[in-house]
Amino acid sequence: MVERRLFIFRPGQTLFILPLLVALLFGCGGGGGGGGSGGTNPPPNNPPPGGGNPADPNTDPPSVVSAAPQGNSVSVSAFIEITFDKSMDVATFQGGLEGLGNIGYAAVCVDADCKIIRLSRTTNLEYDFSYTLTLLAQVRDQEGNLLSSPYVWSFETEVFVPDLSFARTTIDGFDGKNSGECTAIAVDSSGTVHIVYYSEEDGSPKHAFCSPNSEDCTISGNWTVQFIEAPLANEKRGRDINLAIDMITDTLHVSYRDVDPPKPGTLGDDKGVLKYTKGEKNGEDWDWSPVPVIVDDTENGVTDTYIAFHAGSVHISYRKVGAVSSNDVIAYATCSSSCDSPGGWGILDGEPGNHAGSPNHIVVTNSAVHISYYLDGMIKYVTCSLPNDCLQLADWTPIIVDDGEAGQFDVGTENSLAVDNNGMAHLTYRDNTNGLLKYTRCQGSCEDPIAIDAAGGSSQIKVVGNVLHVSYRDDDNKDLKYAVCPSNCLVPESWSTYTIDAPGEVGLDTYLAVDNGTVHISYRAAGDADDLRYARGTP
Missing domain, CATH: 2.60.40.1220 (Immunoglobulin-like)
Known part of the structure; x- marks a missing residue:
């Protein structure tokens, strides 16, 4: 606290303090001089920065x-x-x-x-x-x-020339027809290549197949195209379609969702019921006569269905849509018998949260069911050991694969999952915030992820032996790409990336299969084309 005093001078008193005050005031250098008398020296002449007078600016324009x-x-x-x-x-x-x-x-x-x-x-x-x-x-x-x-x-x-020895063809969607959404590809025990997909033009799920053992599958006319579920007026069904093959009988197992309202008096709603059907081999053809069964007619519908088949059982992972996105649920359905009847299916509602399960992926091995899924800005991975029926939450063990550095980044969409013979899970996914295609692996816990490419989109990963194969879309350049890694795959330099299809807007909804060293890729072109495409090559 500053002490303040009042001095009062009365008539007749000597004002001895005034000269002292004057001396003190002017003894500080006059408010600027560091010496001299009374601060009367003029201030120094400060030159401009750099010394001397500035030169005239150069007014010549640049060339x-x-x-x-x-x-x-x-x-x-x-x-x-x-x-x-x-x-x-x-x-x-x-x-x-x-x-x-x-x-x-x-x-x-x-x-x-x-x-x-x-x-x-x-x-x-x-x-x-x-x-x-x-x-x-x-x-x-x-x-x-x-x-x-x-x-x-x-x-x-330059004119585009595909990297490696990949050949391509268009299977469906000629003359500007909109076909080829939500593709999935697999190869059966005889080497026949199968693609299931949704055709917006027809409003139905479709199946295309070709045997490279007897035909050149890079020629579009060598593909046979079938309806999985016949189109009906004012109805659309078949989005988010996925495929699994029973490698003993070559039966095709398919999951998908309806799109638009069915006719009055039938089950379903405009939000998309979950359906399952199968195509049974009949000579050189496949019979889709079994009536598709409604597995889940949940109130707000489903999206993002993925299917696996193992040891006689069918497994489906999917997103069950909530009334609001925070009520979405990653769901699991399974059936070991009577799968053509709704009563043959068991359903488990998994973890809820923002956009839970959109997207997801499922793999079933001899020992476990594996599911990866997106949830509220992160990617998670859960496993359920067999022979549990996996219809209780307690059966599942969760792992956070990548939380986006504690929520700084939104990661985990466009995720895909493969499991090798040692039970190691390999995952690719998109870092949405930074646009990266990322890879990591998990077994009990997950390694720190690495970026395969600076531009990522939809991706699919397969592991054959120790070699990792990934098809993906470069969302920046709108190209279809392929990446391969033979070893040390947590080192970015171990990956080789190739452009398979360009120009135009291609590579959407890509899916991957590897058979006897040959890579098969299904995908969609957009823009003026909107068609189903197929690429095949041997890296």
Whole structure:
């Protein structure tokens, strides 16, 4: 606390304190001088920064020395770089380039003087495309001078050539028909390739098959296409379809959901009931005559159905939709007999939460049922040891695979699961926040994940021996890609990635099978095509 006192001077008293106060006030240097008398010295003459008088600014406009790329057959991943004769203000390049269409970019300095500007793109250039780029006269050098006039240059990009020895074909969806959603692919005991999928054009689930032992499956006319459930007027069914094969009888087991309201008086609703059916081998064909059974007619419907078959039992994992997303549930249904009747199925509601089970994946081995699923920004993995019926929550052991660094990131969508002969689970999934395709493995606990690719989308993983195979969509460039890793797969450099199909918007709803060293991939093209496609190759 500062003590404050009041001095009162009465008439006749000597004002001896005034000279002292004056001396004290002027003895501090006059509020700026560090000496001298009374602070009367003038302040020093401070020069401008750098000393002396500033030179007159250079008013010459900058000029373009060169621009890249140039010519024909330019790589779609080529850098766009512009070299100037003066140091440039990189901030003025935002919005300063025309001709890239919807491809975004950010300008960065390549050299210390900032005479070379690189326009780093968010996606690759288009294949087989003629570009004419215009650098607008809005860009400035570091002295504020504008480019004197727009600069224009042109180049052509390369024609797409698939990596590796992959061949491709279109199976369904010709003439702009919308087919090929929610694909799943598998190979039976005789080597016949089967694809199930949803056709929006027909409003029904479909089955396509081809035997590479007797036919070239990269020729579309060699595929036989069937309806799994015949289309009906004003009804749609077959979304979120999935496939499993009994490798002893080659019976095809299929799960899916209805889409639109059925006719009055029949079971189902407009939210999507869970259905199961099977196709039984009949000579060289498959018979889909069994009537599909409604496994779960839950109030708000289902999505994301995945199916597995093992030792005579059918297993389905799926998302049971809640009235609000926080009430969604990852659900499990199983049947060992009388699977053509609703009474033959047992159902377990698993963990609830935001978008629980959207998506998920299921694998069944000799010893356990394995399910991976998305839940509220993270990916989880649960197992149930057999021979438990797995219809009690206590039967399941949960593991958090990736929580997005304690909720900082949203991870786990587009997840896929494979289990090797040693019981090790291998998972791929998308880091939604950062756009990455991630991989990890779990057995009791999970390893720290690594990024396979900086651009991820829907993915499917298979393990054959010790080799991991992944098909996935590059969501940035809208391409179909394939990744393979023979060993040390938690080291990013151990993975090799290849572009299988481009250009256009391809690679959606991709699914993968590996048989005798041959990789089979089903997927969908979107945009003008909207068709079902198939690729086959031997890495």
